[in-house]
Amino acid sequence: MNKLWLVIQREYMIRVKKKSFILLTLLIPVGMGLLMGLSGYMASKSFDVTENILVVDDSGIFEQGDYSSENVSYTFTKEAIPALKETYKEKGYDLLLHIPAFSNLNSETHQIKYYSEEKLGIATIKVVEDKVGKVFKDYKIDKSDIDRSIYDSFSTDIEMENGLVTDGGEDAADQSGKLSIIIGTTIGAVMGFFMYIVIFAYGGMVMRSVMEEKINRIVEVMISSLKPFQMMLGKIIGVGLVGLTQVAIWILLVILITIGMQFFFGVGSDPSAIAGVMTEAGGGDAQAVMASNEVGDIIREFKAINWLLIIPSFIVFFLGGYFIYSSLFAAIGSAIGDDMGEANQLMLPIMLPVILAFMMLQGVIANPNSNMALFGSMFPLFSPIIMPARLAFNPPLWQVGLSMVILIISSLFFVWLAARIYRVGILMYGKKISFKELSKWLFYKA
């Protein structure tokens, strides 16, 4: 036990003391934040159509619309189309739009034309079509006998809520909204993805470290002082603790950032108070109020998520998944020498379930209560990735519990299995390794 502790200490300290560890631990969240911000920005940019359009409106309808709050600017002219086709560019417009005369109010379609040197993107076409359509609809309503207010009352905003959760109490009501589903999906995806990365990153770390010891020939010195099992387990636990340290630092950073954001956007969780603060800060800008409302909602939803379930469960699944896969990686690392080609070949069967689980992830997040999700949550090679992704959707507790029990038992089994291979492999040099060979090692006497 004492020796195991020494090995754990060494494996932990050599990694944590490295400058690269400190740097990576701090840089990855920053990088992730930047990446998410950047991709979000780019996604919003792609729908953010800012065109400068010159319109020739022969129908006379479009001119009457309201264009105050548009990103697209419409400028109307009476000049002839053929001449404008040549000059619209010089005049500083991105495209020329022609709306032919519109006489039959009952017509359900109306073709309009645009002239542009480039093909327009779908987003731009949709924005323009929607706008023209809306103006035409308003025009038709005005021309008809229907009262505007009656027409407006036809449309109904439907909000679907989870009655079971809503009825649970005031706090629980927070989890019923669409926003909480979006947040759940995001957290699920992030957690699943995170587990996927973690398994490969730390599993690979264990494997390389085992290979290094074998190539270095330090194993022989080591094994003449302690059992191979202690050596392997010490390494797995040590590296695992490094991972936990890293995760703990990240969780701490997230909490600090959340608190920081709250402090910045206002102290209470009441969105109207936050909006008020923002209105003052933003000089009464309506959009700022909207934005702050959203931020407040997001923060509130974030707080409403059952973190007391998620964080401890996440750590259990993290450790379970890590133990299963890193012990398999350790076994592979012990079996191969310095031949990375051979390593890749042997790693494939280990990587396959991880990749499969990762592919399942999308479907599971879209439908967290499906049979596939249930299977993925129970099968121990998948559950470390699938179950954490479901946690934000409040899965039934018995499923979380059963999944954990299966995972813990399986991880013990895999550690045992890996140790059988490890103790033989670590002292074996210059042998071509196949799975047949590995399975024989399982039954060797020590």
Add this chain to the structure above:
Amino acid sequence: MSILSLNNVVKQYKDHLAVNHISFDVPKGSIFGLLGPNGAGKTSLIRIITMITGADEGTVMMDGEKMKIEDQHHIGYLPEERGLYKKMKVGEQLLYLAQLRGMEKKHARDTIIQWLEKFNAIDWWNKKVDELSKGMQQKIQFVATVVHSPKLLILDEPFTGLDPLNTNLIKEEIYRMNREGVSIIFSTHRMEQVEEICEDIVLVNNGQVILEGKVADVKNAYKENKYRLEFDGVLPKKIHNEGFQIITDSDKELIVQLDPGQDSNVLLKSVIESGYHLKSFNEILPSLNEIFIRKVENTNI
């Protein structure tokens, strides 16, 4: 009294018998040569003794008792293939290895400092193994082997890669520890080192013991009754050679072989009667190297 006693030890690998019923004793306080050609089963044997692997059959006793896993702490093993953590600092590394062999931290630190000072290596404490020369690394490896004051030292080719100065340094330390009661198993292919250092040997081939005993006894058992005689001055033409054959005859030197059952006095007598001025008279004993080659070739047939 034996520090180590192997009895009918067998180790079977998938397709070959690496150790085939081997028995021998290592006398307490001796320097014991474990010899054999490549692939003879030496490494398998050493791994069994160091409890890196277990024997399929047979027993290994240490100090008269069946070996337990705790006995690993009484063994210092220097493998032929050296290994240290390359990225780890010398001091940390030695502390780690010493603690793994049951030393308490403070005591380990003091002992390591003593050893490093002895080897003029105390400045290396904070250097990574990577940064040291081969010879320096060897010294550190040696310290790692002996730091926990083992009572049995197993050295596999301990002098490879060392310059003559460092070889002597290490050799002196081995002798010193041996004088202080440490038993040493010395495995090498360098027979002249064995003759110089070892008192007892065992020779294994194909997983079996083919020769064992005291170095002097082994050499005596394989002598061929050959003598070398050196002379002063001008040699007379003829020598009365009854009871021996002259093998080579040069100006200053004569190598002869006694006939079976003859005493060396017969040779001396006829040499003196022939009027030779004898300067030296030596029995030619076979070198361990010759014995090694002869025995191994015989058993391989």
